[in-house]
Amino acid sequence: MGWESRLTAASADIDLIDILWRQDIDLGAGREVFDYSHRQKEQDVDKELQDGGEREDTWAGEGAEALARDLLVDGETGESFPAQVPGGEDQTALSLEKCLRLLEVTCPFGENAQFPADVSSITEAVPSESESPTLQNSLLSPLLTGTESPFDLEQQWQDLMSIMEMQAMEVNTSASEILYSAPPGDPLSTNYSLAPNTPINQNVSLHQASLGGCSQDFSLFSPEVESLPVASSSTLLPLVPSNSTSLNSTFGSTNLAGLFFPSQLNGTANDTSGPELPDPLGGLLDEAMLDEISLMDLAIEEGFNPVQASQLEEEFDSDSGLSLDSSHSPSSLSSSEGSSSSSSSSSSSASSSASSSFSEEGAVGYSSDSETLDLEEAEGAVGYQPEYSKFCRMSYQDPSQLSCLPYLEHVGHNHTYNMAPSALDSADLPPPSTLKKGSKEKQADFLDKQMSRDEHRARAMKIPFTNDKIINLPVEEFNELLSKYQLSEAQLSLIRDIRRRGKNKMAAQNCRKRKLDTILNLERDVEDLQRDKARLLREKVEFLRSLRQMKQKVQSLYQEVFGRLRDENGRPYSPSQYALQYAGDGSVLLIPRTMADQQARRQERKPKDRRK
């Protein structure tokens, strides 16, 4: 990937990060939900759920089709709900208190965390319609209805994550292939793809209700419910758990009064199915799924490669020796810029010790301590010799020094082009015919060929000092040196040109190195951003998963509680006529659906207005 394209990708990454956080905020999640201790707990719960959901695998066949219909029917709530509840048959199920405790214990938001403030999203989520009168096999299953597309986005995300963790495999697999290949048979996947319905006995008429085993020492009505015009003691039935603090601790003070309000009355859309229990969280789940979709789109559009991301993540986590951090490299921006920015001071400080070694003065900007060669003997040395770096794509070695290293001979360039014929003192070059084939002469010839144009010129003009001095001496010492000799105007002009070109040559080398370092640092920034992006995506997936688990638990508790309600005649309440509602103080109320709908609509407007 070119660094230019990476730059654009980096800006997109920043945007993505922003989008991710905003989505999380919209979902009402604080950042504490990304705490790994929370997630660890959620993963444990996830395993339990998978174990419990396996029996629903047989639903996979018709489930997808039903799901597609559900999505078409109600894009807002996106939820269908079980048509019936097995009456009072399941009397041995968990007690309400136990259910609520379960909810509390497994709540991934932590003790002090609050439910999303966007209550309407939860309120909307309560389904009121069902497309299928099918009896349910599980209490959990109704939660899953209609919220997942046939593609099973959650499963795709899990695939994405698993692939990211596999890291080394399937490098050539495209993101889209990964995202849209949901392997069959996954318990979780099939679990969420199914839409079985909870049967509910609808033949209930009641004005009073009681819940066996519930204590009475809890507040009966929430302020919101009391303010309702229809509210009366005969219709508002307190359903208070024996341990309301668990509920409070779970949901805090957040207004969840409408949590279990169905958005519509049941039984209006399906004559055969009868009323159903609502899914209190379907809308929220829909929102989350939409986020997932948009995220996946982003991932695909931005060319996000999960495998690459995982590799980057591994790099980020392992802090291996292969780290791209060039701060340890002499070519790093920090070191190079530091030396570069202090070049003037180092030059001036070097001038104070110039008498000891000219090589120090030559070390303008990018010299290294390893430079120990006597540059006075190496004409044309420009004093730039960084350590070898794997990022150093260009060689800045001094050609005259490299010439002493045959294996690096190819690095040195002898740019003697543009040299005026007069400048090339061919007389100084011994005729090849006169050369003995001795190694000394060979070397001399070789060094001669390695001389730069200015070196040849200097030799031709019989300049009495080395180019290195000409180039690297401070101005004062340079002028002093010139004053020591009787030099012609041509010689002086050449010396000044040599000095100018020599300095500019070093400057060009430093400039190019800085440019290279800048590119390398930008590439590293891009990689860092890609790691961040991958991490954020993983966190997003974790969050969505925990959110879904919470929804499942809340839904199952809702069903269980509602299914256990009995009127004074011992008959269950009709879900089409009554709904459960959480009050702010933790109490649970059974209220008529008309009230619930009103309240739900009221709460629905708030966040929408807020978003505008």
Add this chain to the structure above:
DNA sequence: TATCGATGTCATCTC
């Protein structure tokens, strides 16, 4: 022979 990377050089600007 064309191409490309590395390097040197010049012009110009900034400090």
Add this chain to the structure above:
DNA sequence: CCGAGATGACATCGA
């Protein structure tokens, strides 16, 4: 204003 450094543009070489 001068010197030095920085940098874009161009030229050249060599693989």
